[in-house]
Amino acid sequence: MxxxxxxxxxxxxxxxxxxxxxxxxxxxxxxxxxxxxxxxxxxxxxxxxxxxxxxxxxxxxxxxxxxxxxxxxxxxxxxxxxxxxxxxxxxxxxxxxxxxxxxxxxxxxxxxxxxxxxxxxxxxxxxxxxxxxxxxxxxxxxxxxxxxxxxxxxxxxxxxxxxxxxxxxxxxxxxxxxxxxxxxxxxxxxxxxxxxxxxxxxxxxxxxxxxxxxxxxxxxxxxxxxxxxxxxxxxxxxxxxxxxxxxxxxxxxxxxxxxxxxxxxxxxxxxxxxxxxxxxxxxxxxxxxxxxxxxxxxxxxxxxxxxxxxxxxxxxxxxxxxxxxxxxxxxxxxxxxxxxxxxxxxxxxxxxxxxxxxxxxxxxxxxxxxxxxxxxxxxxxxxxxxxxxxxxxxxxxxxxxxxxxxxxxxxxxAARGLAGRFTPPAVLSPTFERPAHHDLPHDSAPRWVVIVGPGTENVPELWEMEEVADAAGLTFPAAGIVQVRDAEGTLTTLRRTALHYDDGRAFTVAHGSTEIWKYLNLTASPHPMHIHLAHFHVLSREHYDVTGFDRTVGGTARPAACLRAGELDPHERGLKDTVRVGTAGQIRPGPNGTPGELVTVAVSFPVVGRGVHHCHMLEHEQHMVRPLVVTAAGHGHAGGHH
Ligand SMILES: [Cu+2]
Structure with a gap:
């Protein structure tokens, strides 16, 4: 054979x-x-x-x-x-x-x-x-x-x-x-x-x-x-x-x-x-x-x-x-x-x-x-x-x-035995590189995914969001509206576009592109987020005050606000497909005791097709999952507009 x-x-x-x-x-x-x-x-x-x-x-x-x-x-x-x-x-x-x-x-x-x-x-x-x-x-x-x-x-x-x-x-x-x-x-x-x-x-x-x-x-x-x-x-x-x-x-x-x-x-x-x-x-x-x-x-x-x-x-x-x-x-x-x-x-x-x-x-x-x-x-x-x-x-x-x-x-x-001459190589992968600033996309807005809990199915919810260009007419809190104030003080207003697996319009990504995704955790427990058809670099982990989120309404009364930069673990400094979106430290009892985390990743999509992105806690997977489409270049526009 x-x-x-x-x-x-x-x-x-x-x-x-x-x-x-x-x-x-x-x-x-x-x-x-x-x-x-x-x-x-x-x-x-x-x-x-x-x-x-x-x-x-x-x-x-x-x-x-x-x-x-x-x-x-x-x-x-x-x-x-x-x-x-x-x-x-x-x-x-x-x-x-x-x-x-x-x-x-x-x-x-x-x-x-x-x-x-x-x-x-x-x-x-x-x-x-x-x-x-x-x-x-x-x-x-x-x-x-x-x-x-x-x-x-x-x-x-x-x-x-x-x-x-x-x-x-x-x-x-x-x-x-x-x-x-x-x-x-x-x-x-x-x-x-x-x-x-x-x-x-x-x-x-x-x-x-x-x-x-x-x-x-x-x-x-x-x-x-x-x-x-x-x-x-x-x-x-x-x-x-x-x-x-x-x-x-x-x-x-x-x-x-x-x-x-x-x-x-x-x-x-x-x-x-x-x-x-x-x-x-x-x-x-x-x-x-x-x-x-x-x-x-x-x-x-x-x-x-x-x-x-x-x-x-x-x-x-x-x-x-x-x-x-x-x-x-x-x-x-x-x-x-x-x-x-x-x-x-x-x-x-x-x-x-x-x-x-x-x-x-x-x-x-x-x-x-x-x-x-x-x-x-x-x-x-x-x-x-x-x-x-x-x-x-x-x-x-x-x-x-x-x-x-x-x-x-x-x-x-064992008490006896040779230690050998091995020492860890100073250089492991000569082709590995952390993404430099100029490698990252600058002409497109990041994707936002917000983790909210608990939902109607006894597990937290995964919200896909889009940025609201003009928030002037909004009053807060409003259902499905999350405001985020980042480390520079910039305020971003986000509107929920999808929540359930079969809600409309999946994130649609161009084959070969790199995108910035931001995961904001408003729940009291960490969630490992996994993206199919993709791999990513973790760019940052930041601690956020998320006590302004009103769970009854399902929106922020006060913006989620950056408290400080967090640390990446050593194993988060390589190319990954799953990342823990944590709770910025020890989980403390009470609805307002848990600061949230914002994890930013640079995602590359080297293959084409329909996949999913989801929470990898298997008890959450059924509900905290959304389809994801990676399209071949040009396919989205072929045949003109309808
Ligand atoms: Cu989860």
Whole structure:
């Protein structure tokens, strides 16, 4: 069989046989347990399993991290081809938990990592072999009067919750989107073009973009929060010569860390059953709190450990959780290791030079980051990767914000071993450039997107706006009118043009153009905003006083006003496809306690077609989504005016 290159000798068929070997249960190289027949690995390093937080039952650091299987496409003359089969499988995620029924790509969770080479056009046949109804029990809970200090979502099981109607019977339709892939609208996995079991989605990908980590996941309209949660997510790696020349850690020293969170049902005796539970808190009757589940998985293993050598590693970290934001820190003896993460790449590729993360590595749903970590100073010691909250000591819990168990995973550093001669290259991508002032469009007004909450659907709203040239006749507040006073004192008046997915007139963009988009967050929580058919540079993050917004009317009584410039995180200084539009610091209780953020991005549109832009919190995706059209040059005017 012809292959893409000497380094990709495995056909999809061969890979599939490998994946299927071992039967229906995807194996976990784990300690002896009721659910694994595998022998315990020889464990000569430090470290042992530890109890997790109260009522979470499962031990931490009991199972080794596993790495998703790799799929390499096969060459077919001028392009590469790959078949990926979706199927229902029972997956081991912890050695003391029964196998978890999931919807998967190729029987594994996360799905296999698709390894590709830049410039090799790729055609993927996504085959839907899924069976059964959604393997997730969806529930909500809540009391009139406000959120609970220790919400039920911190704990396993469905006690005290209501079942969400209509979810148990969901059939496995699927629409696969390769997040961050620059491909035309016809191949992007349009969320309404779902395919039924027995059918296939054929998608072609130019695969001609900088080396980076993308990820593929289900995007079926209305139900992606359940289908992705059921297991439909995996990594897609693109490599190129520029990256290869850097000599970055590779092989077993290059490790993907796919983060997600899940919850499970309990049986009558209080034991975990392995049945997936999706549980959200309703605040009064008007707002669904951001989804968060108590068990953190890395590469599909709950709180794993990884034995590492005292040397440099490269980690490709992807946040594939439905909504949880990870603020990652590396702790040694309970203390944060400053500069532990050296950021070398972002959503869309390598940056110019390594940047140390001094505080937390802040990764919201959909974002990826490429980091280097040096373990050579920690011979024979245990390090922990933890999730943190602003205002909470690193490593401590915060039940109010669904952080009952902050630990993510453990690194067991070998006492012996060579550190090697690797040092991070001073120059990573010689072709990477931050946009200069003259690169930015100056002759067109920016696009405005305002995030307002809560709306009529229990989640915030995404408002597309247009500038009002003459605001003289307006009185404030007025529904759908938002005024913004920027850092220079300039007042801009905006009028809402669209809100629901099927409202008229989508943003229409010329192919190859660059536009300035401004995201203004008027809500009390951060939202990761994602644009299909595009990539962007984050230009600025600014803190705004948004207390002048009248939620009852739905407009500003006083303009949203710039308070100060904010900081971009190191991983926000590269090319991206998803950006956190935050709340300018710690979320404080009360309607007026949260300053907003204005995030400005310069977006480029290298491909053509109909896509969407949306919030990547999957619980918001169904409602905070708008179509987006990128047109070929001249098409909008051909044939004259009507
Ligand atoms: Cu959102």
């Amino acid at each position: 012809e292959t893409a290159s000497a380094e990709t000798p495995d056909s999809p068929l061969m890979k599939r046989r490998t994946l299927l070997r071992g039967g229906a249960v995807a194996g976990l190289g784990a300690l002896m347990s009721p659910y694994t027949a595998l022998a315990a690995p020889q464990d000569t390093g430090p470290g042992a399993a530890e109890p997790s937080a109260d009522r979470l039952i499962l031990a931490k650091f009991k199972d080794p991290l596993r790495t998703p299987p790799v799929l390499r496409p096969a060459g077919r003359g001028g392009h590469d081809e790959l078949t990926v089969r979706m199927r229902t499988a029972d997956v081991l995620v912890h050695s003391d938990l029964p196998p978890v029924r999931m919807w998967t790509y190729e029987g594994s969770y996360p799905g296999p990592t698709i390894e590709t080479v830049r410039g090799r056009r790729l055609r993927v046949t996504w085959e839907n072999h899924l069976t059964g109804t959604l393997p997730v029990t969806a529930v909500d809970f809540g009391q009139p009067g406000g959120p609970l200090p220790d919400p039920l979502s911190n704990y396993p099981g469905t006690q005290g919750c209501r079942e969400v109607p209509g979810v148990a019977d969901l059939r496995p339709w699927a629409a696969v989107h390769v997040h961050g892939m620059l491909t035309g609208g016809g191949n992007d996995g349009w969320m309404e073009n779902a395919v039924a079991p027995g059918d296939v989605q054929l998608s072609a990908y130019p695969n001609d973009q900088a080396a980076t980590t993308l990820w593929y996941h289900d995007h079926t309209h209305h139900v992606s929060r359940f289908s992705v949660y059921a297991g439909l997510a995996g990594l897609f790696v693109c490599r190129d010569e520029e990256e290869r020349a850097l000599g970055l850690p590779k092989g077993r020293y290059e490790v993907p860390l796919v983060l997600s969170d899940r919850n499970f049902a309990l049986d009558a005796s209080g034991a975990l059953t392995g049945r997936l539970v999706h549980k959200v808190e309703m605040v009064g009757t008007t707002l669904m709190r951001a989804h968060a589940a108590p068990y953190t998985l890395v590469n599909g293993v709950i709180w794993p450990y990884l034995e590492v050598e005292p040397r440099w590693y490269r980690f490709r970290i992807a946040n594939t959780a439905n909504s949880r934001i990870y603020r990652l820190m590396l702790l040694a003896d309970g203390e944060p290791v400053p500069g532990a993460f050296q950021v070398i790449g972002t959503d869309q590729g390598l940056i110019d030079t390594p940047l140390p993360v001094e505080g937390a590595l802040n990764l919201s749903s959909g974002e990826r980051v490429d980091v280097l970590v040096d373990f050579s100073a920690y011979r024979g010691r245990l390090l922990k990767l933890v999730n943190t909250m602003e205002g909470v000591p690193p490593g401590s819990c915060s039940t109010r914000h669904d952080l009952l168990e902050p630990d993510v995973m453990q690194f067991r550093v």
